[in-house]
Amino acid sequence: MKVLDKLSLRARLGLLYAVLLIFSVVVVGCYSYWNIWQLFISNKSSQLRARAKPIIEHWLVDNDLTKSNNPHLKLNPEKAFILARDLTSRDTVAIVLNRKGDIIANGKCLPEEPQAPIPDKRYFRRALSGENEVTYRSQVNGKPVLVLLIPLRPRPASPQIFGVIQMSTLLTDIRKILFRHGTMLVSLVAIILILGIVTGFWLIGVSLKDLQSLLTSCNQISKGNFSQRVSVKNHRDEIGKLAISFNQMIEKLEATFASQQRFVANVAHELMTPLTGLRGSLEVLLRGAQDDPSAMARLSKGMYREVNRLIRLCEQLLGLSQLESCSNVHKQPIILSEFFNEFKANAQVLAGGRSLSIQQGPYVKVSADPDLLKQILLNLLSNALRYSPRETPVVIRWKLLPEQVEIQISDQGQGMDRETLSHAFEPFYQGKLARLVSNEKGIGLGLSLAKSMVEAQGGMIRIESEPGKGTTVFFTLPLE
Ligand SMILES: Nc1ncnc2c1ncn2[C@@H]1O[C@H](COP(=O)(O)OP(=O)(O)OP(=O)(O)O)[C@@H](O)[C@H]1O
Numbered sequence: 001m002k003v004l005d006k007l008s009l010r011a012r013l014g015l016l017y018a019v020l021l022i023f024s025v026v027v028v029g030c031y032s033y034w035n036i037w038q039l040f041i042s043n044k045s046s047q048l049r050a051r052a053k054p055i056i057e058h059w060l061v062d063n064d065l066t067k068s069n070n071p072h073l074k075l076n077p078e079k080a081f082i083l084a085r086d087l088t089s090r091d092t093v094a095i096v097l098n099r100k101g102d103i104i105a106n107g108k109c110l111p112e113e114p115q116a117p118i119p120d121k122r123y124f125r126r127a128l129s130g131e132n133e134v135t136y137r138s139q140v141n142g143k144p145v146l147v148l149l150i151p152l153r154p155r156p157a158s159p160q161i162f163g164v165i166q167m168s169t170l171l172t173d174i175r176k177i178l179f180r181h182g183t184m185l186v187s188l189v190a191i192i193l194i195l196g197i198v199t200g201f202w203l204i205g206v207s208l209k210d211l212q213s214l215l216t217s218c219n220q221i222s223k224g225n226f227s228q229r230v231s232v233k234n235h236r237d238e239i240g241k242l243a244i245s246f247n248q249m250i251e252k253l254e255a256t257f258a259s260q261q262r263f264v265a266n267v268a269h270e271l272m273t274p275l276t277g278l279r280g281s282l283e284v285l286l287r288g289a290q291d292d293p294s295a296m297a298r299l300s301k302g303m304y305r306e307v308n309r310l311i312r313l314c315e316q317l318l319g320l321s322q323l324e325s326c327s328n329v330h331k332q333p334i335i336l337s338e339f340f341n342e343f344k345a346n347a348q349v350l351a352g353g354r355s356l357s358i359q360q361g362p363y364v365k366v367s368a369d370p371d372l373l374k375q376i377l378l379n380l381l382s383n384a385l386r387y388s389p390r391e392t393p394v395v396i397r398w399k400l401l402p403e404q405v406e407i408q409i410s411d412q413g414q415g416m417d418r419e420t421l422s423h424a425f426e427p428f429y430q431g432k433l434a435r436l437v438s439n440e441k442g443i444g445l446g447l448s449l450a451k452s453m454v455e456a457q458g459g460m461i462r463i464e465s466e467p468g469k470g471t472t473v474f475f476t477l478p479l480e
C-alpha cells in the first residue's frame with residue numbers, strides 16, 4: 001500500500017484498471033475454454049452411446065437374450081467377443097465385463113486400435129447398480145481417454161444387469177482442436193489486453209488532464225495570480241464540475257481581495273484627509289500664529305473638528321472589525337414597542353426638532369443585541385435626517401413577517417440615483433447627494449456598518465428609493 005501511495009493518481013488508476021482488465025479477461029477466457037471442453041466431451045459421449053445402442057440391441061436379439069427370464073444369466077466369452085468387436089473401431093475400443101468386474105472379452109485385435117484402460121472399480125459399481133450414463137476421463141499410456149460404461153440388460157427397461165460394457169475413446173483429437181482454440185483465445189486475450197490497457201491509459205490521461213490544469217492554476221494562484229482560470233472542457237463530468245466550482249471560488253476570492261485592497265486604500269485616504277488638515281494647522285501655528293488669538297481660535301476649532309473626525313473613523317472601523325469577527329454580538333429577547341419607547345428620546349435629540357414619528361406596530365419579541373439595534377437605527381435615522389429637507393417628516397414603523405419582523409425607516413428626501421443605490425452598502429462609498437446637501441462631512445461607513453450589524457444578528461437589509469420622492473430602508477430581525 002505504501003508503494004501505491006508513492007505513485008501518481010494516473011499511475012494508480014492505470015494499474016488498477018490493468019489489473020481488473022487482466023483478471024476479467026483471464027476469467028472469461030478460462031471459463032470459455034472449460035465450457036468448450038465440456039461441450040466436446042458430452043458430444044463425444046452422446047455420439048458413442050448412440051452408435052452403441054443399435055449394436056447392443058442387435059446382439060441381444062441375435063443371441064435370444066431378450067426373451068430370457070433366467071435370473072442367473074451368464075456371459076458367453078465368444079458371444080461377448082463378437083459384441084466387443086462390433087463396438088470397436090479405429091479410435092474406440094470396447095471390453096465386456098461380467099458382474100464380478102472380470103474382463104470377459106476385449107475388442108482390440110489390430111495394433112492400430114487403441115488399448116482399453118483398466119476398469120475403475122468405483123465407476124464399475126455405479127454402472128452395476130443400474131446407472132445408465134456413467135462417463136469419466138482416464139489415461140492410457142499418458143494419452144487422455146473418455147470412458148463410458150453401459151450396463152447390459154436383457155431388455156431396455158429390465159432391472160436385471162448381467163454385465164457391463166466399457167467403451168473408451170481417445171481424446172487426442174479433441175485435445176488438438178482445443179489446443180488450437182486455446183492458442184487463438186490466448187492471442188485474442190493478449191490483443192484485447194494490449195488494446196484495453198493502451199486505450200484505458202489514454203482515457204485516464206485525457207480525464208486527468210483537466211485535473212492537471214487545475215493543479216497548474218492552483219500553483220499560479222498560490223503565487224498571487226488571481227486572474228488565473230481553469231479551462232473547462234466537459235461541464236458535466238465530476239472534474240468539469242470541480243473546475244467550475246474552483247473558478248467560481250477564485251472569482252469570489254479575487255473580488256474579496258480587490259475589495260479589501262480598496263478598503264485599505266479608502267481607510268488610508270480617509271485618515272490622510274484629517275491628518276493633512278492637522279499638519280497644515282500645526283505648521284501655521286508653528287510659524288507664529290499662536291500669537292494671534294483669533295487665528296489661534298480658528299485653527300484650534302479646525303484641529304478639534306479633524307481630531308473628532310479621526311476618532312469617529314477609528315470607532316467605526318473598530319466596530320466593523322468586531323462585527324466581522326462576531327465577537328461583539330450579545331443577543332437577548334427584546335419587546336420592540338418597549339425598546340422604541342426608550343429609543344424615542346435618543347431619536348428626538350438626533351432629530352433636533354424635526355418631525356419624527358415612530359408608529360407602533362404589532363406586539364413582537366425579537367432576538368437582537370439592543371446596543372447594535374440602537375446603533376443601526378441611529379445610522380439609518382441620521383441618513384434619513386441628513387438627506388431629506390428639514391420640513392419633511394421621517395417615519396419609523398415595523399410589521400410582522402413569517403418568523404421575523406421588518407423595521408422600516410422612511411424619509412421624503414431626494415432619494416438615491418441608480419449608482420448610489422447599487423453602491424450604498426460599500427464601505428466609504430458616498431453618493432453625489434452626500435457631497436451636495438451635507439454640511440457635516442460623512443465618511444461613507446454608516447450603511448455598510450448597519451448592514452454588518454443587521455447580518456451579524458441574522459437579518460437582512462435592503463433599500464427602496466425613488467429619486468425626488470424619498471428613501472425607505474428595510475431591515476429584518478429574527479423573532480424570539
Ligand atoms: N436616506 C437617504 N437618502 C438619500 N441618500 C442616502 C440615504 N442614505 C444614504 N444615502 C446615500 O448613501 C451614501 C452612503 O451612506 P452612508 O450612510 O454609508 O454614508 P454617509 O452617510 O455618506 O457617511 P457616514 O454615514 O459614514 O457619516 C450616502 O453618501 C448617500 O449618498
Ligand SMILES: [Mg+2]
Binds near residue numbers: 382447
Ligand atoms: Mg450615513
